[in-house]
Amino acid sequence: MFAGSKFVRSLFSKVLFTFFITCLLVSYAQGAKKILKAPNFSAPNLNGKKVELNTLLQEGPVLISFWATHCKPCIKELNQLQKLYPDYKKKGFEILAVDVDGPRSVSRVKSKVKGLKWKFAVVFDTNRDIYRKYHVLGIPHTVLIDRGGNIRYTHTTYRSGDEKIIWKKVDQLFNEQKEASEEKEGKDSEK
Amino acid sequence: MKNKFAFCRFLFQLHKRSFLICLFLLIPLFSSFHFNFSFAQDFGLGESDSWTIRASNQLEYSSDRKTHQDIFHNWTDLDLTYGNYKVNLRYEAHQPDDWGQTWQKLSFRNLQLSNEFFNITAGNYYVIFGRGLILRSYENRDLRHDNNLDGVRGTIEFEGFNLTLLGGTAMGKYERLDDPLHAADGKIAFTDWMTLGGSYLRTNITDFGLVRLFGGNASVSLPHVDFYAEYAKKDNPPGKYIPDDGKGIYLSTNIYTAGMGLALEFKDYDKFDFTNPNQNVALNNPPPLAREHMYTLLNRHAYVPDLIDERGIQAELTSSPLEQVSLLANYSYTAERKDKFCFGKLLFSEIYGELEYDYKDMATLKGGFSRQETKQEEGDPVRLAPVLDLVYYLSEANSVNFVLEHLYTQKDYDEKLDGYKRTYYDQILSLSFSQSPTGSITLTHERTTEWKIRERWSGRKDWLIATLDLAMGENHNLSLSVGSRPKGKVCAGGVCVDKPALDGWEIKLLSQF
Numbered sequence: 001m002f003a004g005s006k007f008v009r010s011l012f013s014k015v016l017f018t019f020f021i022t023c024l025l026v027s028y029a030q031g032a033k034k035i036l037k038a039p040n041f042s043a044p045n046l047n048g049k050k051v052e053l054n055t056l057l058q059e060g061p062v063l064i065s066f067w068a069t070h071c072k073p074c075i076k077e078l079n080q081l082q083k084l085y086p087d088y089k090k091k092g093f094e095i096l097a098v099d100v101d102g103p104r105s106v107s108r109v110k111s112k113v114k115g116l117k118w119k120f121a122v123v124f125d126t127n128r129d130i131y132r133k134y135h136v137l138g139i140p141h142t143v144l145i146d147r148g149g150n151i152r153y154t155h156t157t158y159r160s161g162d163e164k165i166i167w168k169k170v171d172q173l174f175n176e177q178k179e180a181s182e183e184k185e186g187k188d189s190e191k
Numbered sequence: 192m193k194n195k196f197a198f199c200r201f202l203f204q205l206h207k208r209s210f211l212i213c214l215f216l217l218i219p220l221f222s223s224f225h226f227n228f229s230f231a232q233d234f235g236l237g238e239s240d241s242w243t244i245r246a247s248n249q250l251e252y253s254s255d256r257k258t259h260q261d262i263f264h265n266w267t268d269l270d271l272t273y274g275n276y277k278v279n280l281r282y283e284a285h286q287p288d289d290w291g292q293t294w295q296k297l298s299f300r301n302l303q304l305s306n307e308f309f310n311i312t313a314g315n316y317y318v319i320f321g322r323g324l325i326l327r328s329y330e331n332r333d334l335r336h337d338n339n340l341d342g343v344r345g346t347i348e349f350e351g352f353n354l355t356l357l358g359g360t361a362m363g364k365y366e367r368l369d370d371p372l373h374a375a376d377g378k379i380a381f382t383d384w385m386t387l388g389g390s391y392l393r394t395n396i397t398d399f400g401l402v403r404l405f406g407g408n409a410s411v412s413l414p415h416v417d418f419y420a421e422y423a424k425k426d427n428p429p430g431k432y433i434p435d436d437g438k439g440i441y442l443s444t445n446i447y448t449a450g451m452g453l454a455l456e457f458k459d460y461d462k463f464d465f466t467n468p469n470q471n472v473a474l475n476n477p478p479p480l481a482r483e484h485m486y487t488l489l490n491r492h493a494y495v496p497d498l499i500d501e502r503g504i505q506a507e508l509t510s511s512p513l514e515q516v517s518l519l520a521n522y523s524y525t526a527e528r529k530d531k532f533c534f535g536k537l538l539f540s541e542i543y544g545e546l547e548y549d550y551k552d553m554a555t556l557k558g559g560f561s562r563q564e565t566k567q568e569e570g571d572p573v574r575l576a577p578v579l580d581l582v583y584y585l586s587e588a589n590s591v592n593f594v595l596e597h598l599y600t601q602k603d604y605d606e607k608l609d610g611y612k613r614t615y616y617d618q619i620l621s622l623s624f625s626q627s628p629t630g631s632i633t634l635t636h637e638r639t640t641e642w643k644i645r646e647r648w649s650g651r652k653d654w655l656i657a658t659l660d661l662a663m664g665e666n667h668n669l670s671l672s673v674g675s676r677p678k679g680k681v682c683a684g685g686v687c688v689d690k691p692a693l694d695g696w697e698i699k700l701l702s703q704f
Binding site: 010036037039047048049069070071073076100102103105106107108110111112113114115116117126127129130132135137138153154155156157159160161164165 | 380590
């Protein structure tokens with residue numbers, strides 16, 4: 001169990017090797033085009049009504065943000081996202097804040113959301129079923145999904161300025177959408 | 192080619208189990224990483240008939256130079272989805288775990304068949320009924336808590352009606368319990384604003400007898416106000432580890448307008464502990480009504496509920512009176528039960544206030560103050576804790592964060608037992624620089640003067656740790672810590688565990704595939 005033993009060497013090899021593999025994956029990921037589909041889910045919102053991801057996606061891209069009331073960076077991130085949310089909402093963009101508070105804090109979520117004047121949709125994931133579905137390992141965790149239901153960007157933790165990257169990615173999605181519709185219009189007029 | 196074989200030999204030379212862990216990591220790599228090929232294209236099936244593989248890995252490794260102990264934890268989760276079918280797998284390795292045991296195994300596996308109206312799960316699963324008064328099976332890796340159930344669960348859901356039927360055995364601290372439990376939970380939404388539900392559970396505990404829990408819940412949501420109420424009763428064999436039947440009541444309400452929200456909660460737990468004594472596994476987890484804090488020192492002394500005999504209230508106010516200002520005030524009080532409606536001897540109370548001010552997008556200043564009183568610990572400590580949290584934005588991507596946490600403790604108890612109150616403090620100072628989206632570096636200093644009230648103090652008085660957090664692409668987060676930190680409680684949801692001290696280095700790697 002202690003330093004110098006075979007056990008420690010075995011442990012060290014595990015860590016090194018896992019790290020090595022992860023680095024490989026990272027480098028691979030940089031060049032890989034994401035085509036991972038976002039798993040659909042439905043969850044109750046603050047008023048108890050079910051909100052389904054696929055229904056929201058019919059309107060436009062959706063940003064899922066996993067958060068909890070005791071998570072300082074989560075609240076910072078959502079406060080920042082709230083600032084520009086009304087402008088993007090007009091274009092069909094939606095933020096879905098998935099609250100992963102356990103039974104301990106879940107009763108205080110609604111008053112917190114209203115107190116912070118968040119306008120976007122908040123749903124409950126009290127026993128972390130959606131959290132596991134998306135393989136979330138820590139909060140805050142954000143997932144940007146395009147209208148086609150593809151995951152286009154994921155990010156764990158929040159640092160001041162991360163919201164700018166999110167808005168850039170959202171702009172990129174709207175540009176792609178615009179280009180695709182222009183291309184379609186062009187083809188239709190050619191016909 | 193030769194190199195490839197050399198690589199394979201290297202793989203097999205490694206410990207068999209490490210190979211398995213790595214294999215889990217390699218699967219997504221060799222399956223085109225972000226894997227989603229469609230049979231629709233290949234076999235002309237429907238659009239939904241496509242395979243999807245998702246995986247994640249959480250690795251934690253620490254090496255303590257003082258105790259020469261190395262601790263390794265790894266969780267690999269993998270799920271495969273094909274149309275309405277889904278397989279979930281988790282492989283865990285702990286060398287050693289928090290109780291000193293070394294093990295690795297496929298700890299979670301299930302097969303799910305689901306559509307928008309039903310879900311059938313065979314294998315391991317998690318579940319919660321209502322607010323957890325009757326049953327809560329969940330995982331919390333920070334607490335090393337996992338009481339998943341192994342059996343079959345079926346859920347039907349349509350038009351505001353929801354029914355869950357399940358049977359299975361719960362995971363204990365070391366191994367699965369032998370005592371199966373069977374349960375049902377239903378919910379009906381009569382209108383847009385009212386829902387009624389009920390739950391029933393029975394289990395025959397070895398060397399104890401039949402335990403039954405049943406109860407109901409109701410929620411009402413009106414403009415600017417909502418209510419939730421849950422009542423549960425427990426039938427117990429008499430004369431065993433809990434002498435009589437028990438009951439639990441939980442009530443909550445939210446009152447809100449734009450920019451202001453008030454949450455009020457009430458609990459009343461009377462002999463309501465539902466723990467399988469064979470492995471000390473709690474099968475229910477009702478709300479403890481004590482605040483879960485964002486700061487380390489405050490959270491280290493969280494209240495652990497006593498479901499045998501307690502009654503309590505909690506109120507929390509959140510408000511944003513101005514665009515740049517937000518306020519939070521919380522009060523929680525838990526005492527022993529006395530008569531039908533009164534509070535007896537105090538068990539825990541806390542008052543907490545917090546003010547946050549955003550200065551022209553240049554800086555954010557947060558100040559908080561807590562006063563805690565607990566009778567759960569020796570010396571009936573009273574704790575006063577001011578917190579200061581300042582973020583200064585250097586540019587759009589760069590910021591500096593300074594946090595001061597001070598915890599002043601007053602105790603009746605000391606080793607001299609001379610009847611005088613003793614005081615000491617713990618303090619955390621942390622300074623971090625972060626650059627979006629690359630990462631952050633944090634320097635944390637902690638100090639205690641607890642040695643002043645102890646006759647013998649062989650431990651440290653100061654700890655210093657540096658942590659580097661790096662985002663490696665979108666899907667990987669690496670955290671490397673070097674230095675020392677004290678042992679201390681980590682608490683979540685009314686459950687606490689003692690984490691060992693560290694004097695060495697620690698690495699955490701979170702990966703999603």
